[in-house]
Amino acid sequence: MATDANAAAGRGSVRRLAGSLHRRPRLRLALLLSAPLLWLAVLYLGSLAVLFASAFWTTNSFTSQVVRVWTTDNFHELFTTPVFREVVVRSVGVALAVTALCAVLAFPVAFYTARVARPRWRPLLVVAILTPLWASYLVKVYAWRLILSQGGLADWLLAPFGLSGPGFGLPATVLTLTYLWLPYMILPIHTALAQLPANLLDASADLGARAGRTFRSVVLPMVLPSVAAGSVFTFSLSLGDYITVQIVGGKTQLIGNLVYSDIELNLPMAAALGTVPVVVIVLYLLAIRRTGALNSL
Amino acid sequence: MHLGRTARIALRAGAALGFAVIYVPLLLVLVNSFSPDRSASWPPPGLTGHWWSVAVHNSGARQALWVSVKAGLGATAIALVLGTLIAFAVTRHRFFGRDTVSFVVVLPIALPGIVTGIALNSAFGTVLQPLGVGLGLFTVIVGHATFCIVVVFNNVAARLRRSAASYEEAAMDLGATSFRAFADVTFPLVRSALLAGGLLAFALSFDEIVVTTFTAGPGIETLPIWIFDNMTRPQQAPVVNVVAAVLVLLSVIPIYVAQRLSGDTATSSRV
Numbered sequence: 232m233a234t235d236a237n238a239a240a241g242r243g244s245v246r247r248l249a250g251s252l253h254r255r256p257r258l259r260l261a262l263l264l265s266a267p268l269l270w271l272a273v274l275y276l277g278s279l280a281v282l283f284a285s286a287f288w289t290t291n292s293f294t295s296q297v298v299r300v301w302t303t304d305n306f307h308e309l310f311t312t313p314v315f316r317e318v319v320v321r322s323v324g325v326a327l328a329v330t331a332l333c334a335v336l337a338f339p340v341a342f343y344t345a346r347v348a349r350p351r352w353r354p355l356l357v358v359a360i361l362t363p364l365w366a367s368y369l370v371k372v373y374a375w376r377l378i379l380s381q382g383g384l385a386d387w388l389l390a391p392f393g394l395s396g397p398g399f400g401l402p403a404t405v406l407t408l409t410y411l412w413l414p415y416m417i418l419p420i421h422t423a424l425a426q427l428p429a430n431l432l433d434a435s436a437d438l439g440a441r442a443g444r445t446f447r448s449v450v451l452p453m454v455l456p457s458v459a460a461g462s463v464f465t466f467s468l469s470l471g472d473y474i475t476v477q478i479v480g481g482k483t484q485l486i487g488n489l490v491y492s493d494i495e496l497n498l499p500m501a502a503a504l505g506t507v508p509v510v511v512i513v514l515y516l517l518a519i520r521r522t523g524a525l526n527s528l
Numbered sequence: 529m530h531l532g533r534t535a536r537i538a539l540r541a542g543a544a545l546g547f548a549v550i551y552v553p554l555l556l557v558l559v560n561s562f563s564p565d566r567s568a569s570w571p572p573p574g575l576t577g578h579w580w581s582v583a584v585h586n587s588g589a590r591q592a593l594w595v596s597v598k599a600g601l602g603a604t605a606i607a608l609v610l611g612t613l614i615a616f617a618v619t620r621h622r623f624f625g626r627d628t629v630s631f632v633v634v635l636p637i638a639l640p641g642i643v644t645g646i647a648l649n650s651a652f653g654t655v656l657q658p659l660g661v662g663l664g665l666f667t668v669i670v671g672h673a674t675f676c677i678v679v680v681f682n683n684v685a686a687r688l689r690r691s692a693a694s695y696e697e698a699a700m701d702l703g704a705t706s707f708r709a710f711a712d713v714t715f716p717l718v719r720s721a722l723l724a725g726g727l728l729a730f731a732l733s734f735d736e737i738v739v740t741t742f743t744a745g746p747g748i749e750t751l752p753i754w755i756f757d758n759m760t761r762p763q764q765a766p767v768v769n770v771v772a773a774v775l776v777l778l779s780v781i782p783i784y785v786a787q788r789l790s791g792d793t794a795t796s797s798r799v
Contacts, residue, residue, distance in 0.1 A: 249705035256621065263617040264629070267610040267677070271632050275644075275674050278651035282643070285650065336549070339542030347531070347539050358783065363550055365779040367735050369752045370772040373759060374553035377560055382569035384556060410553065417546075442531050471640020474737060478759065487642050494646055494742075505643045512638070 286502035295496045305503035315489070319507055322485040325405055326469040332409045333416040333465045334458050341417050345424035353425075360417050368411065372478050375407040379479060399481035407479050408469045415464035423457035424450070459519050467512045554776050561773035566765050583770035592754035599665060599740075599750055600733040603672035607729045608722060610673070611680025618681075619688040636675040641738030644675065649742035663745035671743035672736060676729035683725035684718050691717045720789045731782050751775075 252259050286306070288299050309315050344356040363371070378384045378396075385396030397403050427450065435445040473487025486508055493501035531539070556570075561579065563572035583589060614633060618626055636644055648671050652663060695717070699709040737752040744753065755771060758764040 245707065246705050249707050253700070253706050260617055260621045260623060263613045263621075267614045267617075268629075270610055270674070271636075271677070274651070274670070275636060275648075276632065278647040279639075279643070281654075282647040282650060336546060339539055340546035343539050343543030343546075347536060347543075358787065359547065360550070362779065362783055363554065365731060365782050366554060367752065367772075367775040367779070369735075369737060369755050370557060370775045371553060373755070373768070373772050374557045376759070377556055377568040378553060380568045382567065384552075384570040387570040410549070413550065442535055467638065467640070471642060473642060474756070478756075487640065490642050490646070494649075498646070498650060501646060505640075505646065508640050509643060512640075 282502050283506060285499050286506055288499045290497050290499055297498055305500050308500070309503055309507070315504070318484055318486060318489055321401075321483075322470060322487075322508070323511060325401070325408070325485060326466045328405050329408045329412065329469040330416075330462045330465040332405065333413050334462065336409070336413060337416040337420050337461070341420035341424055344417075345421045346427075357418075357421065360414050360421070364414050369474070371411055372407055372475050375403070375410060376478050379403050379406075399479050401480065401483045403479040403481070404476050404483055404485075407475050408472060409465075411475070412465040412468050415468070416458070416461035419457040419461040420454060423454045427453060463516065463519055466515055467508075470508045470511060557769070557772045557776050561766075561769040563766075563769070566762055568765075579766035579770050583767045583774075586767050588749075588758075589751070589754060589767060589771050592749045592751045595665065595748060596734055596751040599668045599672055600730045602665075602669035603676050603733040604726050604729045606669070606673035607676035607680045608726050611677045611725060611729075612684050612718070612722065614677070615681050615684035615688055619685050620693060630681075633678050633681050637678050641736075642742075645671070645739045645742035648674070648739065652743065663743060663748075665745075665748050667743040667745065668740055668748060668750070671739045672733040675736075675739065676732055679728040679732060680722070680725035683721040683728070687718050687721035724786065724789050727782055727785055 252262075285297060287301055287303060288297055289302050289304060290296060291298050340360070344353060344360065348356055376399075379399060381398070383396065389396055397406070431449055431453075432445060435449045440448065471487060473485060473491055476483055476485050476488055486504060490501045490504045493504060559572065560568060562575040562577065564574050564576040564578065565572060611633075614629060617623075618629060648667075649663075652667050656662070656667070695713050696706075696709045699713045700706060704712065735752065736750075737756060740750050740753055744750065749757070751771070755768055758768050
């Protein structure tokens with residue numbers, strides 16, 4: 232009996248709590264948001280803010296301890312040292328090259344999976360594009376280390392032509408990064424091509440355009456926003472990468488490597504270097520946003 | 529578009545080449561794990577299962593796998609809770625700064641891993657060290673959870689946007705408390721989205737190396753870190769080959785699960 236009464240009272244208080252929460256949407260919202268915002272805004276954004284503030288600090292050259300004195304020396308050094316400029320230009324160049332290569336390689340694959348292959352097979356082909364994304368990043372880079380190593384698959388394939396593989400270095404880095412991010416480019420292009428209304432293509436053909444003309448004047452303009460959307464991934468993922476370069480890049484250095492090598496001894500300089508990819512990516516996103524591509528992400 | 533015969537053949541060839549480029553490296557990793565040779569020369573001089581039995585007993589790799597699983601489970605649990613909370617807040621409420629919240633959620637994965645990594649590293653150093661808490665598995669989980677929130681959020685928010693709030697209102701009109709409505713109506717609606725998001729979060733954490741490098745304490749080695757450290761040691765190469773092959777084989781599991789879950793959320797965004 233008593234337990235029944237307790238249970239009833241319990242149910243009543245649950246009901247009261249639910250009711251009072253229901254009447255106060257602001258309170259509900261606050262309860263929903265407080266924990267995640269504490270995590271993201273305080274822990275994450277707070278850490279980022281301190282990091283970027285520390286880009287304006289300096290270090291004691293003997294102890295490598297961070298000295299909290301406001302100075303723009305790091306940025307001055309960043310813009311005036313030829314090595315840094317060279318590395319920044321090289322990193323942006325690599326990111327652009329990877330993006331261009333991905334776009335060129337992705338187009339025939341996406342065109343085939345979206346419009347040429349039998350409709351029955353298309354979902355399966357999409358899965359086949361997605362599958363490598365689940366394979367470990369490091370294993371994929373390692374695979375390219377195996378391919379490009381001396382006497383590896385690349386050497387073996389090119390030997391009949393009297394050539395040898397590119398070995399480790401800048402071309403290997405571009406190649407490997409292209410491989411890593413290719414699915415991110417294929418998928419948006421596939422989606423755009425699959426959604427292309429067939430009657431637009433028919434209309435173009437009725438008006439006398441051949442396949443090439445239809446491609447240039449109808450298909451390409453409608454697919455470009457998706458290429459831009461895919462390029463957000465290929466560009467920003469390439470720009471921040473430093474592991475791939477370490478594994479297949481030989482002595483090549485990109486921004487990430489410079490940041491990495493400065494962390495122990497000169498954190499403020501590492502922070503200043505770290506702002507470079509962030510700024511470039513934000514500028515890239517702003518430029519892309521003008522094409523309206525971010526809505527199709 | 530009426531493609532000519534040659535155009536069709538060219539596209540087929542291009543696509544075949546594309547798929548070959550995608551899959552040959554993964555197959556190579558599988559074949560290479562059976563190579564008796566320590567070098568990566570092609571073709572392998574023979575095939576042997578010897579290194580597989582050596583790798584099974586490699587304590588370093590096994591420990592690293594275990595650490596990776598623990599970090600992945602911890603990060604996924606946190607991401608599931610926080611991501612779902614934000615998804616409900618953003619889709620079921622209107623408030624000032626709603627777009628900013630969605631933006632901040634994406635930020636940890638949009639910024640280069642090394643930036644997130646050193647930011648968290650120096651924050652942990654300045655805040656936790658004075659409290660006597662050093663870097664360890666705990667800090668790895670915190671770091672991973674930060675960039676895993678977005679995948680749970682994306683999946684759950686997408687589901688909530690498509691399922692109208694009127695179902696919950698109907699349940700409450702029929703006398704259910706909001707808790708009861710959540711348990712009986714809302715939760716079953718988002719369950720598969722939670723599964724998909726959780727799966728993605730775990731995969732993301734399991735695969736992560738950069739943030740891990742900066743948040744792991746001494747002695748805490750996840751599987752990617754173990755592979756990275758041992759990759760360039762010729763002595764360890766055969767074991768690394770086997771571990772890499774295992775990871776390629778394991779990647780089939782999430783694909784299978786993702787296909788079993790209703791396609792919409794699972795196949796959409798890995799990001």
